Amino acid sequence: MKTEICNSFSHGFVLTEQELQRIHNLMLEQLELVSNNTKSTCQLKLKNGSIAELDSLDEIFLLDNIGATAIKRLSLTVADATSYSSCQASLEFKDADFENTTESIEYRIIGKDRRWVSITTSKLEERIYRIRRFAINQLIKNKVRYVLFSIIFTVATMIFGFLAIRERHQSLIEPLNSIENQWKDGNIVDPVEVILLIEKAKIQAETEILSTVPLIYLVMLPLPVILIILVWQYCFPPYNFCWGEYLGIFDRKRNLGIFLSIAIIFIVSVSIISKGVTLLFSIGN
8 A cells, every 4th residue: 555645835945955965865775675676857947947967966056046047946866777666755845936836845745654754754843844944925925924914914003103192192182281381380361372372282283193193103113124125025935946146145144134133133132121211210200
C-alpha cells in the first residue's frame, strides 16, 4: 500500500546555497534508506518565463540569478529510478507574488512504508522551519490574517483617536481657566458676559474636536503604517533564493532595513520617554 503526505506553506523563506544543499542531502539520505537506485532532478523557472531542467545543484549556483534570469520557482525531486511514482520526495519553493498564489512552499512524500514517509516528512519540515520568514504581503492574500489585521488596525485607530481627543480637551480648557481668572480678578463683572464667553468657548472646543482632531488623526495614522509596510516589503523581501548576484542585493536591503528599524525604534523610544517625563513634571506641578 502506498502512503502519500502533501503539505504547503504560505510564509516567506530565505533559501541559501548551504540550506539547499542540506535539504537535498537530507532527501537523498532518506531515499537511500528504501532504494538502492535513486535519481535527483531539479527544475527552475526564471523571471523571463523560461524553464530549465538541471541534473546538478552546482548548475543552479552558477546562474546569475538577477534580472531576467532571476529564479522564481525551484522544484527539487529525489525518487527511486526504477519505480519513480511509488517512492519519491519532492519539494518546491516559489515566489508567490510572481506566481500569483498564496502557497510559497510545497512538498510531497510518497512511499510504501508509512513510518518512512512520516519520518521523512518530519525531517523535511524541520529544515523548512529553519529558513522560513514572515511574509507581510500574506496578510492581504490570507483572509483570516487580513481580517485579524483589519480588526487590530481599527481598534488601534480608535484608541489613537480617543487619546487625541483627550489631549485636545486638555489644551482647550485653558480658555475656560482664563475666563475664570478674569472673573475672580474683577476684570469681568457682568454674569451674562461670562456665560456668553463660556458658551463660545464650548462651541469652539466642540467644533474643533468633532470636525478637526479625529479627522486629522484618522487620516494621518494609516500613512506611517503604509510606509512601514512598503519599507518592510522592500528591505525584507519574503521570497529569496540567496546565491549568485542576488546575494549582494539581499544583503544591502537587509542592512538598510536593520538601520531603518533601529532608527524608528530610537525615535519612538525618545518620544515615549519625553512624553513620560513631561507627564511626570505636569503631575508634580
